[in-house]
Amino acid sequence: MSDTRELFEVRDWDAAGRIGRLDVPRAGVTVETPALLPVVNPHIQTIPPRELAEEFSAEILITNSYVLHGSEDLREDVLERGLHAFLDFPGAIMTDSGSFQLAEYGEIDVTNEEILEFQRRIGSDVATPVDLPTPPGVSRERAEGELGTTQRRLEDAAAFDADEMLVSAPVQGSTYPDLRERAGRHAAGVGLDVFPVGAVVPLMNEYRFGEVVDVVAAAKRGLGPAAPVHLFGAGHPMMFALAVAMGCDLFDSAAYAIYARDGRYLTVRGTEHLADLDYFPCACPVCVEHTPEEIRESDERERLLSEHNLHVTFREIRTIKGAIRDGELLELVEARARGHPAMLDGYRALLEHADQLERTDPASKGTFFYLSGESARRPEVRRHHDRLARLSPPETVLLTEDGWNEGDGGDGEIGDGAYDAHDERWSIVPPFGPVPPELAETYPLSAEVPERTDDRAYEAAATSVARLVEANPGTEWTLAHRAWPDSALARVPGRVEVVRLGSSEGVEDSDAE
Template sequence: MMFEFRVQAVCPETGARAGELVTPHGIIETPVFMPVGTRATVKAMSPREMEEIEAQIVLSNTYHLYLRPGVELIEKAGGLHRFMNWHRPILTDSGGFQVFSLSGINRIKEDGVEFSSHLDGSRHFMTPELATRVQEGLGSDIAMCFDQCVELPCDEETARKSVERTLRWARRCKEVHRRDDQALFGIVQGALFDDLRKDCARELIAMDFPGYSIGGLSVGESHDEMYRILDLLNPILPQEKPRYLMGVGFPTNLVEGVARGVDMFDCVLPTRNGRNGTLLTSRGKFNIKHSRFEEDWGPIDPDCDCYACREFSKAYIRHLYRSGEMLGARLCSWHNLRYLISLMKGAREAILEGRFPQFRDRFHELFSTGKVL
């Protein structure tokens, strides 16, 4: 089969799942963190380095690639995999979030969204059909329906209209989607309103998508609010299909998302934090530019096996930042990505071995200390 999801184990106490997601470019072991390669590259990392840190799948963005270099050029290159020389699976976001957050929007219509490019101000009109066709041209393994995002906080009527439009657009995406080697996921919206979330999920389930994404979270709500929505959706979304929590990458959110039945995560956080010197470790996060690391000869995280931790000291990496050397940002991005990938690998192993509750407790015990070793 081109696309198949197999649940291998479920934690009875929490609902955490370990599975395998079969795609045309390989099998993805879940739960999984997906590094973000917005413009067909994960910032500061080469494809070979991504393979070294065991990235199984990367995410690219329809909005950005549609504007530059354009889907026509990528099709001439033989598709996104060949264009970026990445031979493992790729997921593409529909660009819905970027259309609403990055561009100057003039008008939201039933047909789509009229917007100005953040690059040159040129006018464009993105429709569900166009977003689907662009993703088919890119040739990603997993594509997203075009949806309407809302800012939080928002009132219930605004969220309701967003859900209704998201559902209508999802039907249109599904109607025009033709690639049988690409899975199209529906996106559950509804802000923080329980009934809207449930209604949206049930309507999408009735459309029978091969997977379901949870959008509109990690946009300013509290952790407890995020977890409440995940708890709400966990028993509703089909157990036999993958669930993807969009734009979430903070370690505690990943572990708690797994505990609530989520299989896939993505976020720019590890590379964005890496570029400013903030590091994620098994003992919490810290910024390498702090003066206390000037003579610290230990690794970023003694529990990490990444290249940065194996070969360099905190003192050296701090020196790189103070000197403006790009290697500092590269090493920190390298570590942060490897840490989140390893965290999900550890969660998967714990689920398969029947000890996820203990894994979860131990993670929180260590991460919350904030003690740099």
């Protein structure tokens, strides 16, 4: 096993998402992440692996070594020819160990050491030990017991002579955050290479995306930011942006083929049934060259749907990479979240971990777009609130929604000479709050905020006013606002003079809160 820091290099960050480079020594390739690993069934290949590389630019795929090991038809062939020649794939190949079958059927007929040795002999580039995938909702006693078994198997895998083959270290623990965090810390410490978060498929199948986020967040706290993270079984493009923002790098998808077999058509908003479509909402080659009716009547229906599903899935990975590079990943996550209520639950859960996201989120990006009340909880807002204590205001400060240039809101709105009566005039930018003039053009305070913003933006701004006032008891403060809601004004400390703008004749309303 190699030093993870040498194998995985991060090039760009946004929230906890990143574009990285994963070196796979045995294959002699470097995989750019986030990356999709199409699942290849050794018995049935709807789309040949060579085509996955040449037509879809797949750099890595995953197949099941347990299926190969147990197949009389395939076992000797793959041992003799090697996995790359057997599949005819030029990129990196990861292999699963039979843990899925163990979860489905309760037992498998191979030991951890035997399947690791088989993976080494057939030429796997990234092998997987036999972990115990503990499903959601089980007792804590069972989750702890099975986690202990998984951890012992990871320690055995770390002692296994893998040569140049990378070995993954699955992170289990069911839906207990402390167990997931403990599992992540143990996995990161045993000396293995890639870190799958396992047993989340039942959550994803039930669209429990908020719980998926909590599981990943806990695992990431244990693993630390340097570890390449694989979200096992995450194959639907609708949730990739959310998972990447939480810090996942690798995704394996059997959905493209399984859904096609059932006549289902993937989109980034969810799944459609081919039988219900009159028009294709996609511009991939399959959708441009065929109508839904033509594919319904085609003998190649399954293959054509598989191709579309792969096109939309790989396109979403590219879209995510572009969003990370442009500093717009969270805007993309929010756009995807508006496509399904369960995804909105996932986005809200993501923002509950804003402190964790903020640790790797760049201090400077493009333009911050305030899109909804959820935007008030983003890590950039949290960072500004936390850094208010660093500011050194003078004896008197006017906080105003009128901006910095005297007269841009109308001279005299808060009384003649009011601007001159304060040592400094700072702007209020919901949801960030107080912004001194010297920071006006810096990210994220140059944010694009709608004129008709919501109460949560004002409440967040008022919270930041309270923090700044508390940190500077020697300063006198005046807040000049335009019809802030009562819920926001209630958060403003009582010693702040509060006036309401809106009348060219002077103060429309003045209260000491």
